[in-house]
Amino acid sequence: MNQTTTSQTDSYHQPVMVEEVTSLFAETTGLIVDATFGGGGHSRALLESNPRLLILGIDRDPDAMSLARAGIDDPRVHLVAANFGDLGKILAQEVPDGDFFGALFDLGVSSHQLDTADRGFSYHSSGPLDMRMGPDATHSAADIVNRWSADEIARILREYGEERFAWRIANAIVKGRPVVDTLQLASLVADAVPAAARRRKHPARRTFQAIRIAVNGELAALAAGLDAALNAVRPGGRVVVISYHSLEDRIVKRRFVAGATDCTCPPDLPVCVCDTAAELRLMTRKATRPGPVEIENNPRARSALLRAVEKVAS
Ligand SMILES: C[S@@+](CC[C@H](N)C(=O)[O-])C[C@H]1O[C@@H](n2cnc3c(N)ncnc32)[C@H](O)[C@@H]1O
Structure with a gap:
């Protein structure tokens, strides 16, 4: 990647745990998938630290992909705008010889997405209730907030936000309709929770997380993408996941532990x-x-x- 890309990606998103990621792929030769390309910060660090790598960069956000296409001038990088939940299909199309040696999933949203108020991801700034990462999302946050029943809203707040006050918040949302923007939603949530719950973290944090996960089908995409990567990666290849909340981490941990277990017979x-x-x-x-x-x-x-994890020889 060229110099222009370096400055663009730094302001786009500061990648996390770069040393840990690059050291896991230090011995790899060949193609790896950066399934959450974003601003390309991890890919750039990987290519700088290991010149034997090629990158297939995927992101479901067309905005991220068009910025990357404009800024990247490196024949080692090939970009595909897609949902990593379709990784099996993407690999069949893009890597027909199956020579695929690793994958990185750096989950969630980028700083650029969070800081772009009109994407609707942030409870700190006023924006539309959107939260779609890409055009493949079938509904927006506004559909959930203004059309779903209190029961359905409470369910996703519990399941995807692990929100203790799910029922109170869901009722407040339904009573507060029409909810027109992110700040109105954040303030409905803040008013719905007890004062003690407003002290530590932002009271709308879990609600926004839950709605975003529901809008984008994030957990199903993670399970499918992870399966596809683990099935297709060559022996010796590595799959690395950075997650940002316990729901994602639980899916990753269970899948990795299941794959690393020899006998699956009942313990008795x-x-x-x-x-x-x-x-x-x-x-x-x-x-x-x-x-x-x-x-x-x-x-x-x-x-x-x-x-x-590392795939072992079969
Ligand atoms: C935390 S950012 C990744 C940042 C990146 N590692 C970097 O260094 O710039 C997560 C990115 O993954 C993308 N993303 C999230 N879920 C996705 C999915 N199911 N398929 C493809 N891209 C996804 C988001 O659009 C976002 O750009």
């Missing part, structure tokens, strides 16, 4: 009858977190959790 069977051999080796027994210096320099790294 005296002998193994399944003959299952582990397909993965855990590179991180526990999720790795950024150090204090990185968190100090980049507060958005605070919640990052990195897990990595």
Whole structure:
């Protein structure tokens, strides 16, 4: 990638845990997938640290892809605007010889998306209730907030936001309709929760997270994308995921541990009858977190959790 790209990506999004990511791909030769290309910060660091890599960069946000296309002049990078939930199809089209040696998923939204008020991701600035990462999302935040029943809203707040006050917030949203923008939604939520819940983190944080996950089908895309990457990656290849909340991390952890488990027989069977051999080796027994210096320099790294596995020879 050229110099123009370097300055563009720095202001677009500061990538997290760069050293950990580059060291996991230090010995890799060949194509890896950056499934969440964003501003290309991780890809740039990977190419700088290991000249033997080629990158297939994917992002479902057309805005991210057109900025990347305008700023990148590097034959080692190929970009595809798509949802990584379709990674199986993307790999079949783009990598027909199957020579694919690793994948990186850096989940969630970029700083650029959060800071662009008219995308509607932020509870700090006024914007439309949108939150779609890309055109493949079938509904917007406004559809959920202004059309769904209180029951349905409460369910996603509980499931995708792990919100204790889901029912109170859902009722306040329904009573406050029409909800026209992000700040109105944030203030309805703040008024709905007890005063004590307003003190630590922003009271609308979990509500915005839940609505964004529902709008973009984020958890289903993660499960499908992860499966596709783990099935297709060559032996010795690595899959690395950086997640930002426990729901994502739980999906990653369960999938990695299941793949790294030899026998899947019920524990009360005296002998193994399944003959299952582990397909993965855990590179991180526990999720790795950024150090204090990185968190100090980049507060958005605070919640990052990195897990990595290596495909073992079958
Ligand atoms: C945290 S940012 C990644 C930043 C990137 N690592 C960098 O260094 O600039 C997450 C990016 O993933 C994209 N994204 C999230 N879910 C996606 C999905 N299911 N398919 C493709 N892209 C996705 C978002 O649009 C966003 O640009």
